Amino acid sequence: MAYTDIGLNYEPQKRGAAQQRDASLAMNAFSRLLSQQRGARDLMATDKAASKGLEGFGAGYGKRGLRNSGIFKGAASDYSQNWMSQRNDQLDALRQQLAQYDLQDAQSQAGYQDSLADIELAKQRDILSTAASLQGLRPFLGA
Amino acid sequence: MASADQMERDRKRTVGKPATTSAYKGPSGGVQPGFSAAVQNVAGPQRAANDLSWLKDPAFASFVEEGKNTIVGGRPLAGNDLANWVRKRAFPGGFNFGAPTKPGSGGGGGGTVSTQNANAPLMSAISGYAKNIGNTTGMDSINSLFGKLLTDIGARGQSQQDAINQFYGGAETQLSGLNNDALAMLQNQYNQVSGEIGTQSDAGRATIDETTQRALAALGGQSNPYAGLQMADVGAVTDPMAAYSQAVGAPQGGIDALQQMLQSQNATTRGGFGNLAQLLGASNQAAQQSRIGDVNVARAGAQQDLSANQRAAALQALQQSQTAQQAQQGTYAQQLLGLGQNRLQANLGAQQSTGDLLSQLQQSQLQAQLGQQSNTQGRQDQLMQQLLGLAGQGIDVSQIMALLGGQ
Numbered sequence: 001m002a003y004t005d006i007g008l009n010y011e012p013q014k015r016g017a018a019q020q021r022d023a024s025l026a027m028n029a030f031s032r033l034l035s036q037q038r039g040a041r042d043l044m045a046t047d048k049a050a051s052k053g054l055e056g057f058g059a060g061y062g063k064r065g066l067r068n069s070g071i072f073k074g075a076a077s078d079y080s081q082n083w084m085s086q087r088n089d090q091l092d093a094l095r096q097q098l099a100q101y102d103l104q105d106a107q108s109q110a111g112y113q114d115s116l117a118d119i120e121l122a123k124q125r126d127i128l129s130t131a132a133s134l135q136g137l138r139p140f141l142g143a
Numbered sequence: 144m145a146s147a148d149q150m151e152r153d154r155k156r157t158v159g160k161p162a163t164t165s166a167y168k169g170p171s172g173g174v175q176p177g178f179s180a181a182v183q184n185v186a187g188p189q190r191a192a193n194d195l196s197w198l199k200d201p202a203f204a205s206f207v208e209e210g211k212n213t214i215v216g217g218r219p220l221a222g223n224d225l226a227n228w229v230r231k232r233a234f235p236g237g238f239n240f241g242a243p244t245k246p247g248s249g250g251g252g253g254g255t256v257s258t259q260n261a262n263a264p265l266m267s268a269i270s271g272y273a274k275n276i277g278n279t280t281g282m283d284s285i286n287s288l289f290g291k292l293l294t295d296i297g298a299r300g301q302s303q304q305d306a307i308n309q310f311y312g313g314a315e316t317q318l319s320g321l322n323n324d325a326l327a328m329l330q331n332q333y334n335q336v337s338g339e340i341g342t343q344s345d346a347g348r349a350t351i352d353e354t355t356q357r358a359l360a361a362l363g364g365q366s367n368p369y370a371g372l373q374m375a376d377v378g379a380v381t382d383p384m385a386a387y388s389q390a391v392g393a394p395q396g397g398i399d400a401l402q403q404m405l406q407s408q409n410a411t412t413r414g415g416f417g418n419l420a421q422l423l424g425a426s427n428q429a430a431q432q433s434r435i436g437d438v439n440v441a442r443a444g445a446q447q448d449l450s451a452n453q454r455a456a457a458l459q460a461l462q463q464s465q466t467a468q469q470a471q472q473g474t475y476a477q478q479l480l481g482l483g484q485n486r487l488q489a490n491l492g493a494q495q496s497t498g499d500l501l502s503q504l505q506q507s508q509l510q511a512q513l514g515q516q517s518n519t520q521g522r523q524d525q526l527m528q529q530l531l532g533l534a535g536q537g538i539d540v541s542q543i544m545a546l547l548g549g550q
Contacts (some may be wrong), residue, residue, distance in 0.1 A: 003350075047383065054384060058391070067391075076393035080384045081401045088405045092412065095224050099374040099416050106420070109368035110427050117362055117434050124358040124438060128445035131350035134452045136343045137336075 003127065010123040014116060021112035025105055034102040039094030046090055050083040207528055222523045229531055281515050289508040296504060300497030307493060311486040318482065322475040326468060333464035340460060344453040351449065355442040362435050369424035374416040380405040 057079060063071040208235045210228040220228050380402050382388065388398060 050383065052385060071456075073391060073393045076384075076388055076391050077397050080382055080388045080393065080398050083383050084380065084398070085401060085405065087383055088380055088409070092409060095375050095377055095409075096412070096416075102372055102374075103416075103420070103423075106368045106372050106423070110423070113365045113368060113427070115432065117365065117431065118356050120361045121434055121437055121441075124354050125441050127354040128351050128441055129448075131347040131354070132445045132448035132452060134340070134343045134347060134449070134456055136346075137340055137456050 003130065006123060006126045007128065010119050011121045011124075013028075017112050017115035017119070020115075021108050024108035024111075028101050028104045028108065032098060035094065035097045035101065039090065039097065043087065043090050043094070046086055050079075050086075054079065157394060204528075211524065220518050221284060225524060226531060227394055229528075250273065282414045285508065285511045289511070292504055293501065295379060296500050297495060300493060300500075303493045303497070304490060307486065311482055311489070318475065318478055320460060322471065325471045325475075329464055329467045329471060332458060336460040336464075337457065340453060340456045347449045348446065350443060351445045355438055358434060358438045362431055362438065365431060367424040367427055369415065369420045369427060372417075372420035372424075374413040376413065377409065479516065 057075070058067070058072075061067050061069070061075070066072045206229045207225070210220045213228060215224065382398050382402060385398075387393075388395070447452045
């Protein structure tokens with residue numbers, strides 16, 4: 001096989017791998033964007049709901065004259081913990097999703113590099129085989 | 144047929160005796176009886192000078208013929224020997240050439256017949272004529288002529304041989320030159336192929352090295368795709384209603400405990416993701432190192448293959464060259480053999496032709512010599528017959544002898 005043929009055989013494979021990687025990265029970036037927007041909305045909704053609930057929470061205990069009671073203070077502590085916990089869960093979920101997208105980007109890049117490395121290896125073997133076979137001597141030797 | 148000894152005995156027995164007309168008593172038996180009388184009769188003095196018809200006498204001719212058929216000393220009688228023999232045979236009573244006689248004194252006795260006046264001149268004439276007859280001029284001319292012809296044929300044969308040798312020598316030289324050219328061309332082709340094998344091998348090694356370096360550079364240039372991969376740090380967990388809680392005097396113990404727990408949980412999650420990224424990166428780097436190892440192994444294998452192919456190509460080229468050279472040598476040997484065979488045939492043909500010519504020439508020379516000898520012998524015999532016949536008739540042959548050069 002001529003060296004020119006070797007180059008023509010493997011360059012399309014390289015382009016295909018790069019195209020597949022780029023498509024994966026683009027799709028991942030868009031998914032990341034959607035995930036970020038969704039996470040932000042969920043977090044805002046949680047904060048908004050918790051804030052509105054907090055306004056009614058104090059007034060309710062005040063009507064019943066329990067504003068300074070231990071029950072109210074305990075309930076306020078529970079409310080705070082629930083809100084903090086729910087908010088942390090949402091942030092953590094968003095963070096994990098973003099990390100997942102980062103991982104997918106890295107895997108796409110790793111896959112591309114693997115493909116590229118395999119293509120380079122196969123190309124090198126073809127070139128080595130051609131070079132070692134002394135093909136240019138065949139017309140002289142009648143092989 | 145009578146032998147010479149027997150004739151000599153007969154001669155001695157009759158010497159000094161008168162010639163008779165009785166039958167000859169010699170051992171030959173076939174002698175014409177009364178020959179002397181017959182001679183005397185036909186040789187009458189008055190006719191003898193002009194009449195030589197007696198030479199045709201069958202009796203005398205039979206003597207001559209008998210003498211020619213007599214073997215003495217391993218060969219037939221000829222010349223003077225034949226003359227003497229005929230004389231003795233025809234004149235058994237004796238014939239003295241040296242004794243003077245008178246015409247007619249014999250009275251037909253015959254036994255003492257002799258010439259009247261010229262026995263000695265007769266001998267001289269006979270000797271002179273015999274000498275002339277024995278002259279080797281003719282034979283010398285024959286030998287000289289044939290010697291020249293032999294020399295000429297030999298020269299022609301040698302010239303033809305030289306031409307053949309020159310032609311085939313030139314052809315052999317030319318063929319040798321062509322063979323040397325062909326061998327040189329084959330050697331040149333082999334040298335070119337050998338040089339090309341070296342060039343191709345060097346180019347192959349350079350290609351192997353360059354390709355390997357490029358592969359190693361490509362693999363080494365790849366970054367770790369998992370490097371820097373980590374979960375986002377959202378910072379410390381905070382109480383979203385901390386101010387309110389503090390304002391209403393809510394207990395902080397539970398809040399703080401939850402805050403710390405969530406903080407720790409977040410850190411653990413982030414750390415776990417970091418470990419995952421590290422493992423994936425290490426795996427990626429291991430695969431990359433493995434590929435680098437493959438590249439080096441492939442390089443070593445290719446170099447070995449190249450060396451093996453180079454040796455095989457060199458061996459193949461050598462075998463092809465040797466085969467071609469052997470074929471060329473074989474062709475040359477066959478052509479040389481063909482030339483040699485043709486040369487040998489041409490030489491043999493030329494030698495045969497020259498030999499045939501020489502043989503024919505020698506046969507012709509021999510025939511010419513025999514013809515010359517035969518003519519000489521014939522003339523001698525004829526002379527003897529004539530002179531003896533004349534003398535036997537008592538005729539004066541002095542004029543004839545003078546004509547023949549005698550005295």
